[in-house]
Amino acid sequence: MTQQFHEADYECALRLGLDWDEIRVLEELSLLDFHVLTTLSPHFIRIDIQIDHAQLDLALRRVVDHKRSQEIQQRLLVHGAPRHLMSRLYGWIPQQYRSQRRMLHLDEEFPNSGRPPNPTLTEEETILTHWDHLADLDLAERYLETALAAKVSVRQVCRALSLREEREREALGATASVRLHGVASGAHSQSISSMTNRSR
Structure with a gap:
């Protein structure tokens, strides 16, 4: 994601639900800052699992x-x-x-x-x-x-x-x-x- 921010590729961030203010703040973080933020990610990242029932039945x-x-x-x-x-x-x-x-x-x-x-x-x-x-x-x-x-x-x-x-x-x-x-x-x-x- 760090590379995507530095390359101004925001589609992934938008798909994750980040707004533009959050994107601008994240864009200014250094690699070290991102590392610290990653250690705190369990507090603000929730994984939403969706089941494809047709594929599950097939599996x-x-x-x-x-x-x-x-x-x-x-x-x-x-x-x-x-x-x-x-x-x-x-x-x-x-x-x-x-x-x-x-x-x-x-x-x-x-x-x-x-x-x-x-x-x-x-x-x-x-x-x-x-x-x-x-x-x-x-x-x-x-x-x-x-x-x-x-x-x-x-x-x-x-x-x-x-x-x-x-x-x-x-x-x-x-x-x-x-x-x-x-x-x-x-x-x-x-x-x-x-x-x-x-x-x-």
Whole structure:
């Protein structure tokens, strides 16, 4: 404020509620005088706090969302979420995954490249049924709630989904192969027919 007075920038002082007589007196004070005045400021400066209720509500919602996200992350870990899933959902690096598991005192199952056993056919069917029924949930909650409903680990949910994707890719590949074979066969037959017609 001292610099603003010496530069004749009075807008800040006026916004604070000072009148022109007070501004002129303050303008004449030295830096030492201002220092003394600052020590006395609690006696004449009152801070008026105004709440922006819309922004406060938004901030509170963010706090609630953050807390809920933290809870879901911990529950995912407790129910066996693999590292690649936490990386995909929350951008975790391996060190963060390990430190969070240590903090929760979880056993190191399937370390690094370990691969879980495939779910049984019954488990897989149950997992996929619940997964499809929970399509409206947030992705992280969908993994968690599917595991809880199917009574399996989150890791098994990931494995069941991976197996379904593999089968779908194989089916698409087989369909494409059949179509290409059909096109090739049709072209070959057409070529033979054309050659026959020309020989006539």
